[in-house]
Amino acid sequence: MNQKILRLAVPNIVSNITVPLLGLVDLALMGHLDSEIYIGAIALGGVIFNFIYWGFSFLRMSTTGFTAQAYGEKNTVETITILARALLLVAIVSVLILLFQAPIAWASFKIIGGSPEVESLAKSYFSIRVWGAPAALSLFVFNGWFLGMQNARIPMIVAISVNVINILLSAFFVFVLHMNSSGVALGTAISQYAGLLIAGIFFFKYYRHMTVFVSRKGIMDLQVLTRFFKVNTDIFIRTFCIIAVFTFFTSKSASMNNTILAVNSLLIQLLLFFSFFIDGFAFAGEALTGKYVGARKLTELKKVVKLLFYWGAALALGFTLLYLPGVRLILRILTSQTEVIESARPFLPWIVLVPIASFASFIWDGIYIGATASRAMRNTLLISTFAVFAPVYYFLAPLWGNHALWLGMLLFMLFRGLVQTILYKKAILNPLHNTRLD
Structure with missing residues (x-):
């Protein structure tokens, strides 16, 4: 049993450690520009996304719990249906975030505040990075699903890949294309879609055979949906x-x-x-x-x-x-x-x-x-x-x-x-x- 615990725990620890590392790299990139306002811009913009993604972290948690239980029941149909159901919810939430990005930004900056220079840059940062929200939320679901399937190795590989791609792209956009804080936002958004692509590749490599069990009737099962939303x-x-x-x-x-x-x-x-x-x-x-x-x-x-x-x-x-x-x-x-x-x-x-x-x-x-x-x-x-x-x-x-x-x-x-x-x-x-x- 200890081996099972460590097999799941260690990759997740590695994945978790990559999160603050990326933040430090972003700050370091901005810290080497000619003004401190760029650091403030990604700090303010980052706060908004921290709230959004932390608020929707239930997508990962519930997906893990439901999937692990279906896995334990050996219920293949429900296991893959959980993924489809969660991704459908992500699609709806993503559309709402993109449609209402202007009022979200307005309300957020009213609450957070900041100097006019920093706020202007932070708004640009937000307007670029927000387009990565569908990929980021989808990754929540995929990572939760993989973990529920007792596989922590794939989320670790995805997390490391996202962060490496993010660092390389952000450095390129900032130092080569001179895009300052907007370059960090663009690098982050692209890396999230790259991570989603990698997660999709792993899914189709190891779990494609399960897709035949997905059905609209299964996704829209009222009794299951009620518990899902509760x-x-x-x-x-x-x-x-x-x-x-x-x-x-x-x-x-x-x-x-x-x-x-x-x-x-x-x-x-x-x-x-x-x-x-x-x-x-x-x-x-x-x-x-x-x-x-x-x-x-x-x-x-x-x-x-x-x-x-x-x-x-x-x-x-x-x-x-x-x-x-x-x-x-x-x-x-x-x-x-x-x-x-x-x-x-x-x-x-x-x-x-x-x-x-x-x-x-x-x-x-x-x-x-x-x-x-x-x-x-x-x-x-x-x-x-x-x-x-x-x-x-x-x-x-x-x-x-x-x-x-x-x-x-x-x-x-x-x-x-x-x-x-x-x-x-x-x-x-x-x-x-x-x-x-x-």
């Missing part, structure tokens, strides 16, 4: 809560002062860095949980859950031991500003505690997504956001300031894991007891 709605609400918490965290950091904003922005990167690794095991949990739920193999499900928590706890302990003596050194690598480093000292214990406090929430998310236990996951996030994070901050902020913000974040992550632990039996195990095969 699960996706629940996951969307869950994701919205996470976006709200992290956006609130950044907003309140900025309202304190620029130094606190810089400190929190750097420290939160250490949480995100940990998430790149722990998410690899969460993704493995999605695939394997879905598989054993679909196959009604309760014993195997319990075993994989236990092992996932062993791996998660070990990883959390490793990062805690890394951050405990090394967080100051990491900060010095990330910034040379002495004031920021010194101002961060009182808040370093929070980041040391983050891996231990948060690993269970990441692992459980993967398990719940694989089981498509979306209602319990949605309710957990609503409670954690509005009954834990928000009250902790608002009651303690007048006395604790930034410490209240970090305590709220820590308890938000911890409470998610605790509640999902409590709900595990009712939400996942009990429905399987009467239908188990082992």
